Amino acid sequence: MPRQITYLNGEFVPHEKAFVHVDDRGFTFADGIYDFILVHKGCLINEEAHLDRIDYSLGEMQIEWPLSRDDLKTTLREMVRRNELVEGFVYMQFTRGVAPRDHPFPPKDTKPTAVITARHMPFATWEQAAKGVGVLTLPDERWKRCDIKSLAILPNILAREKAVRAGAAEAWMFDEDGFITEGPACNAWIITKDGTVVTRHLDRAILSGVTRRKLRAVLQSQGITLEERKFSVEEAKNAAEAYLTNSPYLVKPVTKIDDTVIGTGQAGPVTLKILKAYRAALEEQCDTRSNQ
Numbered sequence: 001m002p003r004q005i006t007y008l009n010g011e012f013v014p015h016e017k018a019f020v021h022v023d024d025r026g027f028t029f030a031d032g033i034y035d036f037i038l039v040h041k042g043c044l045i046n047e048e049a050h051l052d053r054i055d056y057s058l059g060e061m062q063i064e065w066p067l068s069r070d071d072l073k074t075t076l077r078e079m080v081r082r083n084e085l086v087e088g089f090v091y092m093q094f095t096r097g098v099a100p101r102d103h104p105f106p107p108k109d110t111k112p113t114a115v116i117t118a119r120h121m122p123f124a125t126w127e128q129a130a131k132g133v134g135v136l137t138l139p140d141e142r143w144k145r146c147d148i149k150s151l152a153i154l155p156n157i158l159a160r161e162k163a164v165r166a167g168a169a170e171a172w173m174f175d176e177d178g179f180i181t182e183g184p185a186c187n188a189w190i191i192t193k194d195g196t197v198v199t200r201h202l203d204r205a206i207l208s209g210v211t212r213r214k215l216r217a218v219l220q221s222q223g224i225t226l227e228e229r230k231f232s233v234e235e236a237k238n239a240a241e242a243y244l245t246n247s248p249y250l251v252k253p254v255t256k257i258d259d260t261v262i263g264t265g266q267a268g269p270v271t272l273k274i275l276k277a278y279r280a281a282l283e284e285q286c287d288t289r290s291n292q
């Protein structure tokens, strides 16, 4: 495995030498955004959609792009190349930059900080991907702008930790009316007994997941009906099937919600059909290198 190389403000440095100043607003205030792109067969999966979301998050936070979109694309390819990344991911973090600690935005000429790291991670085999996981439901204690991929995700971390300590793989959070919002790092989906797929509509309560966005076309191609609406914890527990989505997991069957077994307790047939179709779409994306 090659030495891990990290991108920091225009330079490629050995990972162990990549340091950010203590006055960086990402460190003092979590004043920044991040994103994560899966790399499969050396290909940056759904790259444009991730860059669109970075653009949205930076815009909502009023942070300038630290480098142009085209330069970022070149840099991501360079990160894949220098880290000899075939299977893994690149993680990007952009903050409002370094300035003496004070709440208001720093002077206009403060440069945003850009960090990109790369990690190797095996692509799941079909058996691993198709294995169901349990989720724990918890109150959603986050802020009211979950549509922004902000660095401030402490409630997500606490929820995930609680889930893991309870023996679940993930958490699903619910709002004050008992409707599921999403997981700390994933979107939540159920399949009703008549085979309709349901996921919460986009609003400020959830992140617009790239996998969620891409899956809409996949569902359509499979002739599966999608309803974008709220669903309660109770409805989820009575669903025929359930799954969650994010960039590393793709489509992950959920076979238990709290103590309730979903369906037969095994990944359901509709979920597996969606997973299969989504994996095939990714392979096609890599083979055609349409996003390279």
Ligand SMILES: Cc1ncc(COP(=O)(O)O)c(C=O)c1O
Residues within 6 Å of the ligand: 036, 182, 183, 184, 185, 186, 187, 206, 207, 208, 209, 210, 211, 212, 245, 246, 247, 248
């Ligand atoms: C809160 C939250 N929801 C949903 C997702 C899924 O997003 P994506 O499919 O783009 O990975 C993530 C991913 O990190 C997330 O952090």
